[in-house]
Amino acid sequence: MTATxxxxxxNPPSGLPSVYSPAxxxxxxxxxxxxxxxxxxxxxxxxxxxxxxxxxxxxxxxLHMGHAPQHTLMDAVTRRRRMQGYETLWLPGMDHxxxxxxxxxxxxxxxxxxxxxxxxxxxxxxxVWQWKAEYGxxxxxxxxxxxxxxxxxxxxxxxxxGSSRAVGTMFKRLYDDGLIYRAERIINWCPRDRTALSDIxxxxxxxxxxxxxxSYGPITVATTRVETMLGDTAVAVHPDDPRYAHLVGTxxxxxxxxxxxxxxxxxxxxxxxxxxxxxxxxxxxxxDFEIGQRHGLPAITVxxxxxxxxxxxxxxxxxxxxxRPAITAALRELGLVxxxxxxYIHSVGHCSRCDTVIEPRLSLQWFVKVESLAKxxxxxxxxxxxxxxxxxxxxNYFEWVDNMHDWCISRQLWWGHRIxxxxxxxxxxxxxxxxDEPPSGDGWRQDDDVLDTWFSSALWPFSTLGWPAETAxxxxxxxxxxxxxxxxxxxxxxxxxxxxGLYAMADRGPEGSMPFRTVALTGLVRDDxxxxxxxxxxxxxxxxxxxxxxxxxxxxxxxxxxxxxxxDIPVSEELAQGGRNLITKLWNATRFAILxxxxxxxxxxxxxxxxxxxxxxxxxxTRTAAxxxxxxxxxxxxxxxxxxxxxxxxxxxxxxxxxxxxxxxxGGVEATATRRVLGHVLDVLLRLWHPVxxxxxxxxxxxxxxxxTVVLAPWPTGLVTGGAAALVDVATVDGPxxxxxxxxxxxxxxxxxxxxxxxxxxxxxxxxxxxxxANGALGPFEDQIRSLARLQIPTDDFQETAAVVVGxxxxxxxxxxxxxxxxxxxxxxxxxxxxxxxAVNEVALAEAKLADEAFxxxxxxxxxxxxxxxxxxxxxxxxxxxxxxxxxxxETLPPDQSQQ
RNA sequence: GGGCGCGUAGCUCAGUGGGAGAGCACUGCCUUCACACGGCAGGGGUCGCAGGUUCGAAACCUGCCGCGCCCACCA
Numbered sequence: 001m002t003a004t005x006x007x008x009x010x011n012p013p014s015g016l017p018s019v020y021s022p023a024x025x026x027x028x029x030x031x032x033x034x035x036x037x038x039x040x041x042x043x044x045x046x047x048x049x050x051x052x053x054x055x056x057x058x059x060x061x062x063l064h065m066g067h068a069p070q071h072t073l074m075d076a077v078t079r080r081r082r083m084q085g086y087e088t089l090w091l092p093g094m095d096h097x098x099x100x101x102x103x104x105x106x107x108x109x110x111x112x113x114x115x116x117x118x119x120x121x122x123x124x125x126x127x128v129w130q131w132k133a134e135y136g137x138x139x140x141x142x143x144x145x146x147x148x149x150x151x152x153x154x155x156x157x158x159x160x161x162g163s164s165r166a167v168g169t170m171f172k173r174l175y176d177d178g179l180i181y182r183a184e185r186i187i188n189w190c191p192r193d194r195t196a197l198s199d200i201x202x203x204x205x206x207x208x209x210x211x212x213x214x215s216y217g218p219i220t221v222a223t224t225r226v227e228t229m230l231g232d233t234a235v236a237v238h239p240d241d242p243r244y245a246h247l248v249g250t251x252x253x254x255x256x257x258x259x260x261x262x263x264x265x266x267x268x269x270x271x272x273x274x275x276x277x278x279x280x281x282x283x284x285x286x287x288d289f290e291i292g293q294r295h296g297l298p299a300i301t302v303x304x305x306x307x308x309x310x311x312x313x314x315x316x317x318x319x320x321x322x323x324r325p326a327i328t329a330a331l332r333e334l335g336l337v338x339x340x341x342x343x344y345i346h347s348v349g350h351c352s353r354c355d356t357v358i359e360p361r362l363s364l365q366w367f368v369k370v371e372s373l374a375k376x377x378x379x380x381x382x383x384x385x386x387x388x389x390x391x392x393x394x395x396n397y398f399e400w401v402d403n404m405h406d407w408c409i410s411r412q413l414w415w416g417h418r419i420x421x422x423x424x425x426x427x428x429x430x431x432x433x434x435x436d437e438p439p440s441g442d443g444w445r446q447d448d449d450v451l452d453t454w455f456s457s458a459l460w461p462f463s464t465l466g467w468p469a470e471t472a473x474x475x476x477x478x479x480x481x482x483x484x485x486x487x488x489x490x491x492x493x494x495x496x497x498x499x500x501g502l503y504a505m506a507d508r509g510p511e512g513s514m515p516f517r518t519v520a521l522t523g524l525v526r527d528d529x530x531x532x533x534x535x536x537x538x539x540x541x542x543x544x545x546x547x548x549x550x551x552x553x554x555x556x557x558x559x560x561x562x563x564x565x566x567x568d569i570p571v572s573e574e575l576a577q578g579g580r581n582l583i584t585k586l587w588n589a590t591r592f593a594i595l596x597x598x599x600x601x602x603x604x605x606x607x608x609x610x611x612x613x614x615x616x617x618x619x620x621x622t623r624t625a626a627x628x629x630x631x632x633x634x635x636x637x638x639x640x641x642x643x644x645x646x647x648x649x650x651x652x653x654x655x656x657x658x659x660x661x662x663x664x665x666x667g668g669v670e671a672t673a674t675r676r677v678l679g680h681v682l683d684v685l686l687r688l689w690h691p692v693x694x695x696x697x698x699x700x701x702x703x704x705x706x707x708x709t710v711v712l713a714p715w716p717t718g719l720v721t722g723g724a725a726a727l728v729d730v731a732t733v734d735g736p737x738x739x740x741x742x743x744x745x746x747x748x749x750x751x752x753x754x755x756x757x758x759x760x761x762x763x764x765x766x767x768x769x770x771x772x773x774a775n776g777a778l779g780p781f782e783d784q785i786r787s788l789a790r791l792q793i794p795t796d797d798f799q800e801t802a803a804v805v806v807g808x809x810x811x812x813x814x815x816x817x818x819x820x821x822x823x824x825x826x827x828x829x830x831x832x833x834x835x836x837x838x839a840v841n842e843v844a845l846a847e848a849k850l851a852d853e854a855f856x857x858x859x860x861x862x863x864x865x866x867x868x869x870x871x872x873x874x875x876x877x878x879x880x881x882x883x884x885x886x887x888x889x890x891e892t893l894p895p896d897q898s899q900q
Numbered sequence: 901g902g903g904c905g906c907g908u909a910g911c912u913c914a915g916u917g918g919g920a921g922a923g924c925a926c927u928g929c930c931u932u933c934a935c936a937c938g939g940c941a942g943g944g945g946u947c948g949c950a951g952g953u954u955c956g957a958a959a960c961c962u963g964c965c966g967c968g969c970c971c972a973c974c975a
Contacts, residue, residue: 018934018935019935019937020937186973204971204972211975221975222975223975224975225975236975268973268975269975270974270975273974273975274974274975277975278975279975280975285973285975286973287973287974287975288973288975289973290973346974346975347972347974360973392904392905393904395903395904396903396904396970396971399902399903399904399970399971400970400971403971403972487969487970488969488970490970491970491971524969550937561923562912562913564913564914567905567913568968568969570911570912570913572911572912572924574911574912574923574924574925575912575923575924577924577937578923578924578937580937581935581937581938582937583937584935584937584938585934585935585937585938587934587935588934588935588937588938589934589935590934591934591935592934592935593934594934595934596934638913638914639914642914642922642923645922645923646922653934653935654939657934749940749941752940752941753940753941753942755940755941756928756929756940756941756942757941757942759928759929760929761929761930761932762929762930762932762939762940762941763930763932790932842919845919849955852955853955854955855955855956856955857955858954858955858956859918859955859956860918860955862918863918863955863956866918866919867918867919870919
């Protein structure tokens with residue numbers, strides 16, 4: 001059916017097929033935009049800058065449903081600013097993603113049967129670069145398909161020369177300021193990736209384990225990690241615990257090892273937990289490490305970097321998870337296991353990259369001393385220099401920033417920025433800046449570790465603009481305007497950019513140093529049942545499939561219309577279809593306009609000369625544009641999309657286009673005015689839509705207006721430059737026209753409802769006489785009302801069999817219908833009776849309210865007035881319905897039904 | 901353990917003191933000349949529960965129940 005070939009019928013006049021096929025225009029348009037340099041920023045421009053930071057996707061990454069909404073929203077924000085006349089910069093790039101990328105390449109090597117050790121450090125890193133050249137950055141191509149208007153001439157990578165230089169500079173500065181230090185600490189260690197991790201790279205989950213109570217002679221301890229007992233160097237009890245007071249200061253023998261360890265008293269112990277006695281393993285537990293520090297205990301490491309036991313003959317060489325049952329068994333044999341609780345559910349840390357259980361491990365690492373940096377990062381939000389949207393998310397930010405631990409930045413990886421520190425033969429430690437010569441000579445060697453990926457990410461807002469050099473870009477585009485990202489990386493990225501930005505740019509003063517002025521947090525993508533998207537749950541939806549099936553615009557609109565600040569975004573196939581339908585609707589509306597000669601040429605006719613229908617749509621357009629502009633300003637994308645959707649579908653298509661058909665058909669002066677108004681409305685509407693659905697609006701706008709591009713067309717409101725303020729003029733706001741058309745709609749809707757209730761076919765024309773129009777302002781629209789409600793001019797033998805009355809008192813419109821032969825009197829009587837009952841009830845309610853003295857005494861006058869008006873309406877309604885009931889012809893039933 | 905948030909139509913969600921809304925889904929009629937990816941009309945909700953404030957509560961307060969997320973060094 002739909003295989004009608006519209007190209008034949010419609011192509012000649014409109015140039016647009018009746019069904020939009022995104023695939024045929026999207027790629028072409030994107031290339032055109034890039035070629036014409038629309039997205040290329042000019043640092044020498046006089047326009048005010050608008051800069052938005054693209055969270056650099058992992059070089060290994062693919063565009064997934066998590067990115068799609070954020071990219072859409074960033075693009076929409078940027079496009080609107082561009083149309084408003086800002087010099088916009090949206091700078092693309094990728095993150096080298098240390099562990100993730102190293103893992104991918106190692107897996108590749110694994111397929112060839114070799115390990116990274118076979119290649120050596122240099123060979124391996126070389127291999128990663130090769131991999132990047134060949135497979136990396138697929139996501140960049142996917143961004144083009146989404147329509148991201150980024151400045152490709154400024155594309156960056158966190159490991160490129162400029163970024164590396166920024167990293168080196170930053171490290172050196174922090175080091176010289178005493179904000180980077182090296183220390184032996186308990187850190188999170190991933191035995192599979194064999195590297196240290198920062199606290200936030202550890203995900204905690206409640207896992208099944210076991211709680212084993214072991215007798216250490218006179219005292220019993222409980223543990224979930226039996227294997228670490230080999231490294232115990234004390235047993236701790238609470239200082240006030242009377243049960244153990246006599247044992248504090250004595251020594252016991254540690255089972256299986258023969259070592260003697262002290263019993264000590266420490267405030268950290270909770271006497272109410274377990275036996276109230278804790279085994280202390282300073283090398284393998286962060287709390288125990290601190291207890292050890294306080295009491296001068298030795299730290300004995302019993303696990304190596306792969307999580308394998310390194311001591312104690314029978315257990316040496318066992319993996320930690322093999323050692324656990326082995327040691328439990330050995331203790332049980334000695335009769336020392338006094339209680340076992342399993343399953344025991346407790347919180348266990350996992351590597352956020354590979355899910356391996358984290359092993360707290362004592363090791364020598366580099367740290368950023370965060371105290372002063374975090375304080376500054378918190379203050380910048382507290383004193384309003386940086387705004388967080390939505391505001392309640394700021395609490396999360398503060399909670400983290402105010403309680404931050406020092407940041408472990410060294411990683412035992414090969415892929416990343418190598419720590420610029422050299423160690424000399426005499427134990428010298430020298431941090432080397434990017435412009436300095438590293439020390440040479442015998443015995444000097446560079447640190448083997450690399451920096452946490454997030455170290456370079458934290459510099460992204462200014463390293464991409466040329467820092468540490470004082471470039472024109474940095475001057476023009478820093479601080480950036482908006483950071484739009486998911487709330488899941490507030491800690492990983494947002495807070496760290498704040499810390500580093502404020503520090504590195506401190507010479508610009510408090511108002512110029514922050515990395516961005518506004519942080520707009522988006523939700524995460526969920527499926528239509530609120531579940532997180534994941535491949536394993538089988539509910540992953542691929543945004544590229546949506547683009548293939550429905551087009552980029554449909555995908556973008558679908559995502560944007562669900563995006564409320566900070567709220568999660570549900571996605572489903574049905575929603576995407578709704579998006580596709582909207583695009584088609586807009587397409588056809590514009591196509592209709594073009595087919596009917598809509599034009600943007602010449603000035604708009606004087607408002608006074610226009611019929612109320614035209615003044616109404618212009619008034620609605622102006623209000624809608626203002627609403628939308630405000631919603632964009634507040635990152636209320638869902639509301640902006642809703643307003644656009646509602647105006648496009650319910651007002652423009654359902655009413656204005658239908659109303660316009662008559663004057664367009666008639667031609668002449670009327671048609672000329674309507675064509676101009678129609679062209680204007682679509683011109684403005686397509687501009688308003690463009691930030692969200694760039695492709696289809698470009699195709700339609702250029703066809704409609706003959707303009708070069710909508711990308712650079714002035715935004716209808718909130719302009720900072722350009723002379724297009726007249727696009728939406730406050731003067732077009734027209735209350736009387738709006739209420740008049742509302743009345744017109746009510747008349748048409750009432751007649752339609754009546755017709756539907758009578759079971760009339762939509763196309764069937766019914767003779768009708770319309771009273772009450774002539775003395776009202778609706779008079780000129782009788783023909784349109786007849787057209788919309790399918791009412792004919794009364795014939796000579798007109799015979800009123802039913803009437804529809806809309807409104808009351810002198811302003812009522814009465815439509816008398818001749819339904820002889822078709823009307824179902826019974827149905828109509830039932831309908832009127834029901835409505836009559838409702839109206840009577842209304843009257844009773846309102847009267848009761850007005851009789852309530854307590855209410856009258858306290859309610860505001862306007863509320864009382866409102867109720868009086870309501871009472872008047874209800875009384876009129878009762879009268880009206882009574883009249884209609886009385887006017888109803890007597891019911892005549894077919895003979896065969898008269899018995900029922 | 902701490903923090904944040906949520907519970908409104910079958911589903912996903914708007915709605916921050918004055919007559920319960922949207923999209924999708926559902927029902928009926930319709931290939932009406934922009935659009936069947938459409939049109940018209942319609943059904944459907946004790947706004948989680950219980951108290952309180954108020955003339956008036958989906959909204960404000962308290963408690964309870966249920967759910968989600970984040971943070972946390974409970975052995």
